[in-house]
Amino acid sequence: MGLGRAGLVTFDSQRRNYLLMFLDNMLFTSAMTFLSINTVLTYFLNHLGATTFEISLANALVSIGAVISQPVFVKKLVSLSYKLHTFVRILLTQRLFMLLFVATVPLLAPRHPHWMIVWFLVAWGIFNFFVGSYSPFYMSVFAKMIAVSDRGRLRGYSASAGNGIALIAAYLIGVILKEVAYPFNYTLLLGLGALLLLLDALDFALMKEQPDQVIQVEVNYFRYFRDIPAVLRRNKAFARMVLAFSLMVIAQVGLVYYSLYAIRVYHAQAVDIAWFTATGVFVNILGNIGFGILADRFSHRLVLEYSAVLGALAGLAALSIHHLAGVYIAFALSNLCLSGYNLSSSILVVENTTLDQVPMHISVNVMVTLLVSSAVTLLTGALVSQVSFLSIFVLVLLAGALSSWVMHTLPIGTSGGTLTLQKAKAQKNSRP
Numbered sequence: 001m002g003l004g005r006a007g008l009v010t011f012d013s014q015r016r017n018y019l020l021m022f023l024d025n026m027l028f029t030s031a032m033t034f035l036s037i038n039t040v041l042t043y044f045l046n047h048l049g050a051t052t053f054e055i056s057l058a059n060a061l062v063s064i065g066a067v068i069s070q071p072v073f074v075k076k077l078v079s080l081s082y083k084l085h086t087f088v089r090i091l092l093t094q095r096l097f098m099l100l101f102v103a104t105v106p107l108l109a110p111r112h113p114h115w116m117i118v119w120f121l122v123a124w125g126i127f128n129f130f131v132g133s134y135s136p137f138y139m140s141v142f143a144k145m146i147a148v149s150d151r152g153r154l155r156g157y158s159a160s161a162g163n164g165i166a167l168i169a170a171y172l173i174g175v176i177l178k179e180v181a182y183p184f185n186y187t188l189l190l191g192l193g194a195l196l197l198l199l200d201a202l203d204f205a206l207m208k209e210q211p212d213q214v215i216q217v218e219v220n221y222f223r224y225f226r227d228i229p230a231v232l233r234r235n236k237a238f239a240r241m242v243l244a245f246s247l248m249v250i251a252q253v254g255l256v257y258y259s260l261y262a263i264r265v266y267h268a269q270a271v272d273i274a275w276f277t278a279t280g281v282f283v284n285i286l287g288n289i290g291f292g293i294l295a296d297r298f299s300h301r302l303v304l305e306y307s308a309v310l311g312a313l314a315g316l317a318a319l320s321i322h323h324l325a326g327v328y329i330a331f332a333l334s335n336l337c338l339s340g341y342n343l344s345s346s347i348l349v350v351e352n353t354t355l356d357q358v359p360m361h362i363s364v365n366v367m368v369t370l371l372v373s374s375a376v377t378l379l380t381g382a383l384v385s386q387v388s389f390l391s392i393f394v395l396v397l398l399a400g401a402l403s404s405w406v407m408h409t410l411p412i413g414t415s416g417g418t419l420t421l422q423k424a425k426a427q428k429n430s431r432p
Contacts, residue, residue, distance in 0.1 A: 013208045017145045020207050022158040027200035029162025029284075033169040034193030037062060038255045039277045040173060043270070044186050045120070046263055048113040056381025058124055059256040063374035065128025067367060071225070073133040074363045077140065081211040084204060087137040091201035094130035097123075098194040102187060109183035135366040139346050141209065149296065155343050156292015163285040170281050174274025231364050237352070240410050242365050244304070245345055246372040247403035251311030252338050253376050254318065254396040258331040261389045266324040279328055280335045287339035300344035300351065305407045307340030312400025318393040330393070337400065 034040060037059055045055050073090075077083060101123040108116040146154055169192075176185050232239040259276050262268035268276075291303045314333035317326055349361050380392050 014145070017207050017209075018150070018154065020203055021142065021146060022154060022161070024200055024203050025155060025158035026162035026165060027196055027203060029159055030165045030169055031193045031196035031200060033166040033277060033281060034173070034189050034196070036277065036280075039259050039273055039280070040186075040189055041124075042256075042259050043177070043263070043273045045117065046260070047182070047186075048109065048117050048120075050117050052260070052385050053381050054117055054121070055260060056256060056377055056384070058121060060374045060377040060381075061121065061125045062128050062131070063370040063377065065125050065130075066132040066134075067370045067374060069129045069132030070136065070363055070367055070370075074136050074360070077136050082209060083137055083141055084207055084209050087133065087141065088201055088205045090130055090133045090137070091204065092198070094127060095194060095197040095201055098127055098197065099191070101127075102190045102194055105187045105190065106183050109186070135346060136363050139350060139362045141207075143350050144210065145207070151295075151347050153292045153296050155347070156288040156290075156295070159288035159339070159343065160285045160292075163281045163288065166281040167278060167285075170274055170278035173277050174271055177270035177274065225367075228364050228367060231360065232368075237411055238349075238361060238365075240406060241348065241352075242368050244308070244403050244406040244410060245341070245365060245369050247399045247406060248304070248308050248311060248337065248341055248345075249369045249373045250376050251308060251315070251396050251400035251403055252334055252341070253373070253380055253399075254314055254330060254392060255334045255338065256377055256380070257384065257389060257392055258318070258327050258334065261318075262324060262327045265389070266327065268324070272324070275328070276331055279332050283332045283335050284339050287336045288343060291340045291343050295344055295347070300348040301407060301410060303340045303344040304348065305404050307337045307344075308400050308404035308407060310334075310340070310400070311337035312397050312404065315393045315395070315397030315400060319390060319397065334396075 041058065042055055045058060050058075076086065101119075104119065105116070108119060142151070172192075173189060176188055179185075180188060232242065259268070259273060262272060262276070266272075291307075294306075295303045310333045314330040314337065317333060318330035320326070321329060345365070346362055349365055376395075380395070383391050
C-alpha cells in the first residue's frame with residue numbers, strides 16, 4: 001500500500017476519496033476527545049500539580065508549535081505536485097511519537113510528577129510542531145478532491161458523525177477516570193486517542209490524488225514571516241477576514257479556562273469533567289449539522305457571523321450565571337463558536353482565493369490566528385493568576401462581538417478569487 005496514491009482520479013476514486021475524507025473527520029474528532037487539552041489534559045495536569053501558567057502554556061503550545069513549523073511545511077508543500085504521500089509520512093511520524101509519550105506516563109507520573117509535567121510540555125510541543133502541516137496540506141488536498149457544493153455538508157455531517165462516536169468516548173472518559181487506577185487511567189485515555197489518530201493517518205494513505213501544476217516558489221523561513229504583512233496589505237478584504245478570525249480565536253480563549261475554572265472554583269470532579277466532554281461533543285453534533293446546512297444553503301460567512309455571536313454569549317453566560325451550570329452553558333456556546341469556525345473559516349478563504357494562492361492564503365491566515373491565539377493564551381494565564389477568571393470572560397464577550405461585526409461588514413466575492421475592498425465598493429456603487 002502506497003502512502004497516498006497517485007494517478008488518474010476516476011469517478012470511483014472520487015467517491016472513495018469523499019468517503020475517506022468523511023472517515024477522516026470522524027476519526028480525528030473522536031481521537032481528540034480523548035486528547036482534549038480543554039478537558040482531559042487539563043485535568044491530568046491539575047492532577048500532577050501543574051500551575052495555572054503551566055496549564056496555559058500547554059494550551060499555548062497548540063498554537064506555538066504550529067507557528068514555528070508552518071513555514072517549513074509550506075516550503076515543502078509548494079514544491080510538490082503530489083501531496084498525500086508526504087502528508088501521510090508527517091502524520092505517521094507525529095502519531096507514533098505520541099504513542100511513545102503515552103508509554104512513559106505510568107513510569108513517570110506516579111513517582112516524578114514535576115518531571116512528568118516537564119516531559120509532557122516538551123512532548124506536547126513536538127506533537128503540535130507537526131500540527132503546522134495540517135491546514136496547508138489538508139486544505140490543498142481537500143480543495144481539489146471535494147466539489148465546492150459538497151464541502152459544507154461533508155465537513156458538517158462527518159464532524160457530527162465523529163461527535164456521535166465521541167459521545168461514547170465521553171462516557172468512557174468518566175468511567176476510566178473513576179474506575180481505573182491512576183496513572184493507568186490517563187495512560188489508557190491518551191493511548192486510545194493516539195491509536196485513533198494513527199488510524200486517521202492510514203485513512204489518508206488510501207486516498208488517490210491527481211497532480212497539481214507546480215509553480216516553483218522559493219520560500220525562505222524568515223522571509224516567510226516578513227512577507228505576511230505584504231500579503232495582507234495587497235489584499236485588504238483578506239486582511240479584514242484575518243482580523244475577524246483573529247478576534248474569533250480570542251473569543252474562544254475561554255475554552256482554555258472553563259474546566260479549570262470549574263475545578264478551582266466549583267471543585268469539579270472526574271464525573272464533571274466527563275460531563276464537560278459530553279457537553280462539547282453533543283453541541284458539536286448539533287452545530288456541525290446545523291452549520292453545514294447553513295453554509296451550503298446560505299454562506300460560510302453567515303456561519304462565521306453567528307459563531308462569533310455565540311462566542312460573545314459564552315462570555316456573557318460565564319459572567320452572569322454564578323453556578324457550575326453557567327460554566328457548562330459557556331463551555332457549550334464556546335464549542336459552538338469553535339465548531340462554526342473550524343467548519344467555515346478555511347473554506348471561506350478557499351472560496352475567495354484563486355487556486356494557486358490557496359496554500360499561501362491558508363497559511364497566512366493560520367499563522368496570524370495562531371500567533372494571536374498563543375499570545376493571548378499566555379497573557380490570559382498571567383491575567384488569571386494576577387486578577388481573576390472573570391477578566392477572561394469579559395475579554396471573550398468583547399472579542400466575539402467585534403468579530404461578528406467585522407465579519408458582517410466584510411466585502412468578499414462568491415466565486416473566482418478574492419474580491420478586494422476597492423472592487424467591492426465599485427460594485428456596490430454601480431448597483432441601481
